[in-house]
Amino acid sequence: MNRNGGVGGYRPEQAHEATRQRARRQRSKAVTSPEPPAARTQEAEDKLTDVLVASGLTRMSARVLACLCLTHSGGLTAADLVNHLHVSPASISKAVAELEVMNLIGRERDHPRRRDRYIVDNEIWYRSLLASAQFNTNIAMVARESAEALGRSTPAGARMDAMSEFFEHVGRETIAVAQRYRHVLTR
Template sequence: MDARKGRLMPDGRLTLEDRERIAQGLADGIGFAEISRRLGRPTSTISREVNRNGGAGAYRPDQAHEATRQRARRQRPKTIDPPPPAARTREAEDKLTDVLVASGLTRMSARVLACLCTTHSGGLAAADLVQRLRVSPASISKAVAELEAMNLIGRERDQRRRRDRYIVDQDIWYRSLLASARFNTSLAEVAHENAEALGRSTPAGARMDAMSEFFEHVGRETIAVAERYRHLLTR
């Protein structure tokens, strides 16, 4: 129906005719509840319409209708074009970097790992990393050394270009969990030795004993879970 004269807008909004009937009801001294019953609208709709457009003594249907159209035009959401692929990749890289830093990696190592993970090839040479991250070769060298020591990245020789490429594969997270499990096992062993040395009946010895048992179980369960779900990384 016509937006100005139809009885009911497609989205349920008040039409100009509705507003004229509201104005007539107000002029006749009819309350909001009765006006809403006649229009088949909630009382809250009528009261809100009148109050936002001058109140019962100053309500004008034409002005109210035009004001509503203006508000709808201002509130209409703007179409936002999706960011270009490069921007989406950078956003994904930044989000992953923040999570990796929170997990304990230095920011430079986290940036390198995130960069490799969000690269379609899964591998880049040191010079490529320098260019993409805009940092010094020394920074890249230090970061990849840390990541290699943690078994989070690998290295392969690019025979065509005669230089090494640093790569990530689907097993990096599996290896990361195994490294975590080994760390927990080491903690459990040291705590067990300390409990024996301090005496299990002492407060400190009891604390070490509980610590040993906790990390022993956590380490064992971590390995079991990593093995159970490893197939998800290679499907």
């Protein structure tokens, strides 16, 4: 009886203000696409997507990565990506999971909005090259084991031995080049 007006009767403005103050969390602002794509930005996004698809990413993962790379803030929420790319939340979720496994994107918590933001930074290309080098090292190791199992003097064993040596060199050189030019990414 006294809570929203007291003895003098019910006062809707006072009730509204009291309810607003008791609310556990504030109303979040409407989610809007942070940067509507200009024609040039959309063209750049499409070209980057095509190159990323050609490198082996799925189309949706490539679209998400291209969108994040070309966003001024370097980070977007899943809702932002859904709005910008005009796809389902499930598509974004699957693409983000793939990109996170490959260490191409990161995740940070947007505490006021209680949402995750997916981010790219200048280090993604460095991490990508290191992941590629690790992949090459793994191929070299399997090829070396195969050469030993088959016998290096057999045609298949000799082929595996050459493959092992090649991928060991490529892996080492990839790491060296990535480390040598890492400073370019931090300018």
